[in-house]
Amino acid sequence: MIIKVRVIAIVLLPLALFAHSEKSGVRIEVLEQSTQMWNGEELPAYPDEAAQISVVKVTVPPHTKLGWHKHPCINAGYLLTGEIRVTAEDGSTRLVKSGEGLIELVDIWHYGENVSDEVAEIIVIYVGAEGVPLALPKPIEKSL
Numbered sequence: 001m002i003i004k005v006r007v008i009a010i011v012l013l014p015l016a017l018f019a020h021s022e023k024s025g026v027r028i029e030v031l032e033q034s035t036q037m038w039n040g041e042e043l044p045a046y047p048d049e050a051a052q053i054s055v056v057k058v059t060v061p062p063h064t065k066l067g068w069h070k071h072p073c074i075n076a077g078y079l080l081t082g083e084i085r086v087t088a089e090d091g092s093t094r095l096v097k098s099g100e101g102l103i104e105l106v107d108i109w110h111y112g113e114n115v116s117d118e119v120a121e122i123i124v125i126y127v128g129a130e131g132v133p134l135a136l137p138k139p140i141e142k143s144l
Contacts (some may be wrong), residue, residue, distance in 0.1 A: 054126040054134055060084070062120075065113040068138035073128030075104045082120025084112045109138050 060066065060082065068089075077096075084096045089109040096102045104124070114120040126134045 049129045052128050052130045052132070054124075054128065056124045056126065056134065058120075058122045058124055060112070060114040060120040060122070062114055062117050066111050068109050068111050069135045070109050070138070071104060071106055071126070071135050072132055073126050073134070074106055075124055075126040075134070077102050077104060077122045077124040080121040080123065082114050082118050083116040084120050084122065085115050086110055086112045 058077075062082070078101045079096050079098055081098050083098065086094045086096065086102070086105075087110060088105060094102065095115075124134075128134065
């Protein structure tokens with residue numbers, strides 16, 4: 001019974017807070033990284049160690065291309081403004097427009113490019129572990 005109550009509270013409390021915020025006109029922008037829940041308890045293991053959730057805001061100037069990189073952990077983003085084209089190493093692409101979400105590639109080299117005339121702002125949520133980087137840059141290949 002206690003577990004059911006906790007699950008219901010975890011699901012319904014954020015919905016109630018969100019509904020109240022919208023009615024009052026309050027705008028909330030949370031960018032946080034932690035190994036703990038709001039009550040100070042450690043997050044449950046994911047997958048074998050303590051989970052670390054990172055909420056990151058990425059700002060990309062117009063017509064700017066990011067370097068090749070890959071993510072060692074699961075992440076998803078929501079594009080607030082602009083248009084980003086994501087290109088994977090195999091040549092496949094995905095165009096993400098303002099107001100759209102994207103489940104990002106994991107352990108696959110790729111880059112993003114703001115293909116619009118406005119600043120692109122992305123909120124990205126990473127689900128990783130403490131000490132695991134959010135992204136790794138692709139090493140530069142040197143010719144002999």
